[in-house]
Amino acid sequence: MPGQDDLEREFDLKWADDAAHKEPSARARMLAARWKENPPGPVPFRADPDRVASPRSSWLSTALVLGCVAAVILLLGYARFRAQY
Known part of the structure; x- marks a missing residue:
């Protein structure tokens, strides 16, 4: 408001x-209206126990990532070695 000083504006x-x-x-009004007609279903806080990854797949993905990192390190070392000669 252009005619107000700081004290009035703060008030x-x-x-x-x-x-x-x-x-x-x-958005809150839109969701309230939508949910009044069609309420959302319950959403679990945690993942379903059936869908949790097995320990084997966890180790497999870790080994895959570490293998890729090792391959990149070796490839960069080889490229640097070839560039020196």
Whole structure:
């Protein structure tokens, strides 16, 4: 508001922040209306025990990543060795 000084503007901000009723955002209103007609299903906080990766696949993926890193290191070392001669 162009005609207000800082003290009046600060008062307006405090007054707005202290309001007893705060209107929800447009997204919150849209989701509330949508969920009133078709409520969302429950969503688990943790993954299903059936879908958890087995320890074998965990080790396999770790070995694959470490193998790729070792291959890149060897390839860069070989390229540097070839560049010297």
